[in-house]
Structures are given as structure tokens and as C-alpha cells.
Amino acid sequence: MATTPQKYWAPSAALVKNMQKLKDFVDFVATLAELSDADRAKVNEVKYLIENIGNPETYKNWWVCIDVFDHDIQYDASIKEGIYWRKWWVVFEDGLFEVSSEARNKNYDEESYFYCRVNLKNDHNGERIWGECNFDVFVAEALNFRSCLTNTLNNVEAEIAIW
Secondary structure (H helix, E strand, C coil): CEECCCCEEECCHHHHHHHCCHHHHHHHHHHCCCCCHHHHCCHHHHHHHHHCCCCHHHCCCEEEEEEEECHHHHHCCCCCCCEEEEEEEEEEECCEEEEEEEEEECCCCEEEEEEEEEECECCCCCCCEEECCCHHHHHHHHHCHHHHCCCCCCEEEEEEEEC
16 A cells, blocks of 8 residues: 555555455445435446545545434434434435444433445545454345334435535
8 A cells, every 4th residue: 555646645556356245335325215316316427436546536426325214213302212313325425435334322322333434535644544444244134124123113215425
């Protein structure tokens, strides 16, 4: 791993190769009925950005996400406990690459099931790679997200954004 003359750190070829597995998540999200046609049209560009994660000249901010909500638990004050949000996200923003899956409950506690962060900014002084970055595990879990649905935790949203 080397420092590039730009403001970004160059990830190793092995890390870039590992990140390519996340294109399977993008392809899966593209199949979801909950994804809008406008967002579906962004799939190839996001996959291109992942393919070129080692090339700072191609960097744009983007995310691909699946969210599942239970708005009754989230907003009804009489309900005192329960999970109201599950999420599976892949985000690249300002040189920070994050992959996560987590749940949030009524008490605003978060339970993380998967988390990986890769900081590509040259001026970052901490750990460059943090968390469990076995993207096969994340993709397998995300592809099975419907197994987390319940009678009320069932409002599925999917989104792809590029900015």
C-alpha cells in the first residue's frame, strides 16, 4: 500500500479485489421491487466506481442501501421495546468507504452485525482499515435480508444515490 501524490491513499490490490465482491450486493439491490427505476439506472455507474476504487480520479460519493422499518415501534410511544430499523449499507463518501449491517431498537441502541471502514484519505492518522472486512459475509447476509422481516418490521426501502 502506498501513498499517492493526490489527497488519497492507494489501497492494496488485494483490498481492491476484495471490495469487488460488493458488486454482488449492488446487483442484488437492483433486482428489488422496492428500488425505483431512476435508482436502478445508477447500478452500472456504482459498479464502475467500485471497480475503480483504487483510482482516485474516478471518485464520486455514492451509497447503496436496503432499509427495513417498523414505523409502529419507531413512532408509537406506547410501544416500549423492539427493533424498528434494520439496514444493509455500502457507502463511499469523501474518501471514506463503509460497509455495515445493523439494527436499532426503541431505546436507540444499535446492534452491529457487520462493520468495515476503509479510510482512503492521505491525511488520516488512524487505522486505515477497521472492522471485519470479509465482504462475502456481508453480501450473504444482505441477500437474505427478508429473513429478518416480521409482521411489523416489514417496510422495505432500497436506494442507490450518486452525488
